[in-house]
Amino acid sequence: xxxxxxxxxxxxxVGSVWSFVSGHWWxxxxxxxxxxxxxxxxxxxxxxxxxxFIASQLALAYAVFKYGSKGSERAIYSHGNNKLEAIxxxxxxxxxxxxxxxxxxxxxxxxxxxxxxGAVQVDVVGQQFQWNFHYPGKDGIMGSTDAKYINDAALNxxxxxxxxxxxxxxxxxxxxxxxxxxxxxxxxxxxxxxHDLFIPALRIKQDAVPGMNVAMxxxxxxxxxxxxxxxxxxxSLHYNMKTFMLVVSQDExxxxxxxxxxxxxxxxxxxxxxxxxx
Amino acid sequence: MAEVMHPTHGEVHHHEPPTGxxxxxxxxxxxxxxxxxxxFLALFSVFVGMALSLLMRLQLANPGQKIAFLATLFPQAAKxxxxxxxxxxxxxxxxxxxxxxxxxxxxxxGGFGNYFLPIQIGAADMAFxxxxxxxxxxxxxxxxxxxxxxxxxxTTLGPIGGWTGYAPLSALGNIAGPGQxxxxxxxxxxxxxxxxxxxxxxxxxxxxxxxxxTKGMSLMRLPLTCWAWFTTAVxxxxxxxxxxxxxxxxxxxxxxxxxxxxxxxxxxxxxxxDTGQQGGSPILWQHLFWFFGHxxxxxxxxxxxxxxxxxxxxxxxKPVFGYKAMVYAIFAIGLLGFFVWGHHMFMxxxxxRTAIAFSLITLTIxxxxxxxxxxxxxxxxxxxxxxxxxxxxxxxxxxxxxxGGITGLFLGQSTIDIPLHDTYFPVGHFHLIMGVAxxxxxxxxxxxxxxxxxxxxMHEGLGKLHFxxxxxxxxxxxxxxxxxxxxxxxxxxxxxxxxxxxxxxMPLHKFVTYMAIITMAAQFIFLFNLFWSMAKGKKAAxxxxxxxxxxxxIPSPPPFDNFGGVEPxxxxxxxxxxxxxxxxxxxxxxxxxxxxxxxxx
Numbered sequence: 101x102x103x104x105x106x107x108x109x110x111x112x113x114v115g116s117v118w119s120f121v122s123g124h125w126w127x128x129x130x131x132x133x134x135x136x137x138x139x140x141x142x143x144x145x146x147x148x149x150x151x152x153f154i155a156s157q158l159a160l161a162y163a164v165f166k167y168g169s170k171g172s173e174r175a176i177y178s179h180g181n182n183k184l185e186a187i188x189x190x191x192x193x194x195x196x197x198x199x200x201x202x203x204x205x206x207x208x209x210x211x212x213x214x215x216x217x218g219a220v221q222v223d224v225v226g227q228q229f230q231w232n233f234h235y236p237g238k239d240g241i242m243g244s245t246d247a248k249y250i251n252d253a254a255l256n257x258x259x260x261x262x263x264x265x266x267x268x269x270x271x272x273x274x275x276x277x278x279x280x281x282x283x284x285x286x287x288x289x290x291x292x293x294x295h296d297l298f299i300p301a302l303r304i305k306q307d308a309v310p311g312m313n314v315a316m317x318x319x320x321x322x323x324x325x326x327x328x329x330x331x332x333x334x335x336s337l338h339y340n341m342k343t344f345m346l347v348v349s350q351d352e353x354x355x356x357x358x359x360x361x362x363x364x365x366x367x368x369x370x371x372x373x374x375x376x377x378x
Numbered sequence: 379m380a381e382v383m384h385p386t387h388g389e390v391h392h393h394e395p396p397t398g399x400x401x402x403x404x405x406x407x408x409x410x411x412x413x414x415x416x417x418f419l420a421l422f423s424v425f426v427g428m429a430l431s432l433l434m435r436l437q438l439a440n441p442g443q444k445i446a447f448l449a450t451l452f453p454q455a456a457k458x459x460x461x462x463x464x465x466x467x468x469x470x471x472x473x474x475x476x477x478x479x480x481x482x483x484x485x486x487x488g489g490f491g492n493y494f495l496p497i498q499i500g501a502a503d504m505a506f507x508x509x510x511x512x513x514x515x516x517x518x519x520x521x522x523x524x525x526x527x528x529x530x531x532x533t534t535l536g537p538i539g540g541w542t543g544y545a546p547l548s549a550l551g552n553i554a555g556p557g558q559x560x561x562x563x564x565x566x567x568x569x570x571x572x573x574x575x576x577x578x579x580x581x582x583x584x585x586x587x588x589x590x591x592t593k594g595m596s597l598m599r600l601p602l603t604c605w606a607w608f609t610t611a612v613x614x615x616x617x618x619x620x621x622x623x624x625x626x627x628x629x630x631x632x633x634x635x636x637x638x639x640x641x642x643x644x645x646x647x648x649x650x651x652d653t654g655q656q657g658g659s660p661i662l663w664q665h666l667f668w669f670f671g672h673x674x675x676x677x678x679x680x681x682x683x684x685x686x687x688x689x690x691x692x693x694x695x696k697p698v699f700g701y702k703a704m705v706y707a708i709f710a711i712g713l714l715g716f717f718v719w720g721h722h723m724f725m726x727x728x729x730x731r732t733a734i735a736f737s738l739i740t741l742t743i744x745x746x747x748x749x750x751x752x753x754x755x756x757x758x759x760x761x762x763x764x765x766x767x768x769x770x771x772x773x774x775x776x777x778x779x780x781x782g783g784i785t786g787l788f789l790g791q792s793t794i795d796i797p798l799h800d801t802y803f804p805v806g807h808f809h810l811i812m813g814v815a816x817x818x819x820x821x822x823x824x825x826x827x828x829x830x831x832x833x834x835x836m837h838e839g840l841g842k843l844h845f846x847x848x849x850x851x852x853x854x855x856x857x858x859x860x861x862x863x864x865x866x867x868x869x870x871x872x873x874x875x876x877x878x879x880x881x882x883x884m885p886l887h888k889f890v891t892y893m894a895i896i897t898m899a900a901q902f903i904f905l906f907n908l909f910w911s912m913a914k915g916k917k918a919a920x921x922x923x924x925x926x927x928x929x930x931x932i933p934s935p936p937p938f939d940n941f942g943g944v945e946p947x948x949x950x951x952x953x954x955x956x957x958x959x960x961x962x963x964x965x966x967x968x969x970x971x972x973x974x975x976x977x978x979x
Contacts, residue, residue: 101765101842108846109777112853116781125861125886127797128879142794149784152748156780159755164773169695169762174956174963176760180700184756185749192748196787200741203791204734210796211730228554228647247643247650259645288727291645293547293554294660296725296800300866300879305796307727309660310546311641314727327879331725331800331868333540335547335555336464339871377878 106165113157117150128300129378131322131347135303137206145199215285215317220278220353224288225258226295226308229337231328232257235271238358243267250291257291271361275368276328276345278320279353285317296332299345301378307332320347325375346371392943393502405515407507408938412514413493414831419514419521420485420820423476425905426525428898430473437461439891441873454532464556466872467538472528474541475565478674479572480521482816486681487614488517488579490823491607493831495583497929498601500592500946502939505585509578516575523568530561537561540870542671545639545663549631553646563632566625573622576614583611592928594948598705599967601927601952602698605705606684609712610677616716617673624666631655639663664726668719676715678812679779680708682819683750686775688952689822690757692925693769695963697953699756700749707746707753714743724792725799733792740790747783751776762956766923767841768826774849775818781853782810785860800870802883803863806856814852821848824908829922833934834915840907844900851897858886926966927952 119125130139167175221242223234236242243266250259260267276299278284288297290308298305306316330341346368348356356364396402406412436445442460449459456465492510496503504510527536534557539548543562552559587608591600627638637655639662644651691698698704720728720736754776763769785807788794798804821844828836862883867874874880874887921930928946929936946968954965965971 101770102763104846105765105770105773108849112777112781112857115853116857119857119861120864125865125882127864128866138793138796141791142788142797145787145791145794149787153780153784156751156755156784157777160758160773160776160780163755163758163761164763164765167694167758167761167763169764172963173762174958175694175696175762177697177956177958178699178760179697180703180753180756182700182703185700185703185752188752189745189749193742193745196741196744197738199787200738200791203737203793206793207730207733207737211733227645247645250645250650252645252648291643293550293646294544298800298866298868300797303797305725305799307725309727310644311658311660312727327877329866329868329877333467333538333544333547333870336462336467336538338467339463339868339873340876342877 102164102168106161109157109161109164113154117154120146130301130303131320131324131326131378132302132304133319133321134206134210138303141203141206144202148195148199210318211316215315216283219283219285219317222276222278222284222286223258224276224286224297224308226288226290226297226330226334227257228292228335229330229341230257230274231276231297231330231341231343232272232274233276234258234260235273235277235364237269237271238360239266239269240357241266243270247291269360271364273365273368274343275372276343277353277356277368278345278347279350280320280323280347282350282353283317283319285315288314288316293334294332295330295334295341298329298331299326300329301326302345305331323347323349324378325372326378344372346375393939395938405511407503407511409492409496409504409507409510410831410936412510413489413491415514416484416488416492416517417490419518420481420489423480423484423521424817425901427473427477427481428901430469430476432894432898433461434466434469434473435891435894437466437872438874438887440888441875452535455535461872462533463872464534464538467540467870468534468536468557468561470870471538471540471565472524472536475569476524477813478541478678479569480517480524482678482812483576483674484517485820486685486816486823487583487607487610487677488514490685490827491583491610491681494827494929495604495607496586496590497932497936497940498604498927499587499590499595500928500941500948501586501590502941504582505590506582509582513575513578513582516571516578520568520571520575523564523571527561527564527568530564531557534561537565542667543628543663545628545631545660546641546644546658548663549628549639549658550644550646550651551632559632563629566628566632570622570625570629573618573625576618580611580614580618583607584615592946592948598702599948599951601684602687602701602704602708603681603684605708606680609708610680613673613677613680613712613715617670617677620666621670624663624670628663631658661723661726661728664723665719668722671722672719673712673715675808675812676711678816679819680712682775682816682822683708683779685819685822685826686754686772687757688927689768689772689826690754690776691953691955692923693764693766693772694758694761695764695955696757696761697951697955699753699759701951701953703749704753707749710746711743714739714746718743721790721792721795724795737790737792741787744783744787744790751780766825767836767838767845768822770842770845771818771822771825774845775815775822777849778810778815778818778852781857782807782815786811797866798863800868801863802859802867802869805869806859806863809856809859810852814856821845821904826923827929828908828911829918830929830934830936832912832915833918834911835918835922836911836915837907840903844903844907847900847903848897851893851900854893855890855897858890862886924962924964926950926954926964928967931966931968
């Protein structure tokens with residue numbers, strides 16, 4: 101019985117390790133400046149995890165293989181070994197705490213450090229079941245908004261203030277467009293329930309919370325069309341609350357920034373049709 | 379204290395059992411009957427929860443497929459037999475809630491804890507038998523409310539907000555989604571009642587273990603199961619009231635027009651909210667929920683950890699490796715478990731600086747967990763294992779605890795949580811550790827204590843078949859969840875077919891569904907074995923496993939007052955196996971012989 105269980109544990113280890121390293125299933129290719137750092141921290145942690153996982157499971161398999169009962173022979177009478185215990189505890193504590201500290205660097209850069217001056221501004225507004233992206237338009241100034249101005253029927257999804265001069269040229273659209281290789285500062289909120297802006301290729305995930313405005317920033321490094329999903333349960337069509345992100349060249353972005361709303365949307369629709377999904 | 383209370387060993391305070399049927403089997407004050415009641419409540423619940431997950435798996439394998447019997451069962455929720463997105467979400471919600479509260483919290487503590495804590499410490503019953511009965515019946519009413527939530531809305535099968543019930547989705551009523559009105563009211567009322575029941579139970583466990591230990595049962599002679607139940611009770615005592623407060627506030631938001639969790643300026647379903655509700659905080663719900671929710675993970679798993687130590691030692695015929703370290707590790711896990719709730723909220727929008735603290739504390743929980751694993755391996759090293767069914771499930775527990783626990787090293791780091799949060803990766807993680815590892819603990823308890831509870835042995839062959847199918851099955855189901863999460867598959871989606879970057883997870887969904895069907899089928903072997911053995915199993919002796927603790931000193935099943943009015947006297951620690959020079963390879967706790975080399979106290 102012990103030998104069957106030992107074999108089974110070994111097979112589980114092999115299967116688990118294979119599913120991670122086979123290459124069939126991995127993170128989408130990262131296209132942001134911080135994606136590499138997140139992936140590197142994942143891999144560092146994966147080494148620790150793999151060593152601990154394989155060593156513990158194989159030790160378990162070895163023990164059940166080796167130490168089955170043999171007639172009336174007795175086990176070795178021992179209540180433990182404090183020295184071994186202390187060494188083992190010390191080693192794991194040091195490794196785990198080092199890992200935890202190493203992981204903080206990316207987090208600090210993304211969430212705690214301010215965005216670089218001159219970053220491109222986009223406001224993100226989630227609602228059941230669509231994403232709205234609010235661009236400052238030609239004047240480069242984000243117009244003011246308020247919930248009382250929201251009117252979905254009149255396509256004012258984000259609640260632009262009609263009396264604010266700086267709002268007049270603002271653009272709202274359900275596609276996220278950003279330039280490559282330039283810092284982008286986003287502010288995320290929601291109109292109704294909690295949503296979550298999940299852009300796998302950027303390694304970006306942030307809850308959109310009604311009543312809050314969450315700021316974060318990132319820099320995309322490769323042009324193309326990418327999928328956006330919702331990663332916080334927001335109601336019946338949660339699974340379908342998806343859209344796209346276009347990362348365009350800096351030239352293209354400058355041209356888009358100078359366009360009126362109609363032209364902007366027309367050009368985006370052209371790009372959407374032309375770009376293959378990454 | 380014990381000296382004063384029990385002046386002479388062997389003095390008889392025999393209690394007669396009640397004679398009425400109702401008092402004996404329904405409104406019983408006997409901790410053993412209540413334990414069995416909890417056990418069967420959990421058994422019923424686990425099959426309901428499993429049935430819900432089967433429907434989820436069928437939908438995920440072939441999204442949009444027509445399942446004929448569904449159309450008959452739920453003509454509105456599953457029109458034409460197709461699982462609608464709303465119905466899928468209510469399956470998710472009810473599966474999670476029923477499993478967490480009515481299975482993982484109920485069976486190990488309310489079931490086995492109730493039955494065996496008093497016996498293992500040498501007491502005739504719990505400290506407060508009436509509270510114990512009230513605790514069970516409150517849980518029963520809570521379950522009735524939860525099941526009622528399944529029928530609250532014909533178009534869904536209950537609320538659709540997930541077991542975490544995040545506000546404001548859960549606070550706004552039907553305007554936010556089908557099932558979110560009366561469904562949430564029933565759901566949160568059930569949870570509130572469950573909190574009261576757990577509180578009553580926790581007080582009882584703590585008092586019982588501290589005050590009712592028999593002569594000679596010093597703290598460091600307690601079986602590790604008792605330490606685990608005790609720590610679990612402390613966690614329940616401190617965490618359930620917080621959930622109850624949150625639940626009451628949510629209920630008020632739903633019914634009384636308050637806005638604890640509803641912020642200003644809500645624009646829902648095409649119009650600005652005109653109920654006057656404003657100024658609340660959605661994040662507040664999350665803090666309260668997870669302040670309970672994280673300790674809850676340990677409430678589910680700690681009894682399994684205690685039982686695993688106990689059963690490994692028994693069948694390895696070897697003392698537990700590092701008994702005191704095991705006790706302190708249980709405390710450390712329990713204590714640290716209160717300071718890590720924020721790791722569920724890295725993406726929530728809370729101050730990002732707090733994530734640094736939560737990350738660091740979360741990874742330190744890995745240390746006592748590593749101690750446990752190390753000591754389990756130490757216990758079976760150089761042992762002489764008897765591979766009985768409970769032993770196999772304990773060994774399976776260790777394997778699953780490692781597989782499920784170790785991925786916490788990824789998720790505990792806020793940085794790595796960015797790509798993984800709310801994907802299948804954490805779903806795989808918590809199913810392995812607090813789901814199936816804890817359930818392996820429950821199976822261990824069932825196979826191990828069945829002879830004591832029912833006086834008969836369960837069928838070993840069927841038990842082993844059940845073990846191997848289940849052990850293979852749960853690994854084949856939940857290991858793939860991790861890689862699906864790495865690809866970026868979000869949880870709580872009724873299909874991943876609409877996102878192109880997820881094309882590689884679709885074949886895995888099919889594979890997982892096949893494995894799930896096999897694993898679920900294997901549970902009927904268990905069910906059959908359980909009921910068949912109750913009637914037809916081989917008669918069990920008092921101590922069929924040659925174990926050492928007090929429950930094996932008394933008849934199977936035990937008499938009404940456990941020890942027949944005789945106070946047992948304890949002379950040893952709980953795990954004196956293979957003692958050199960002893961006549962048998964086990965020395966019972968009540969055996970007056972002197973053991974050389976026993977740990978100094």
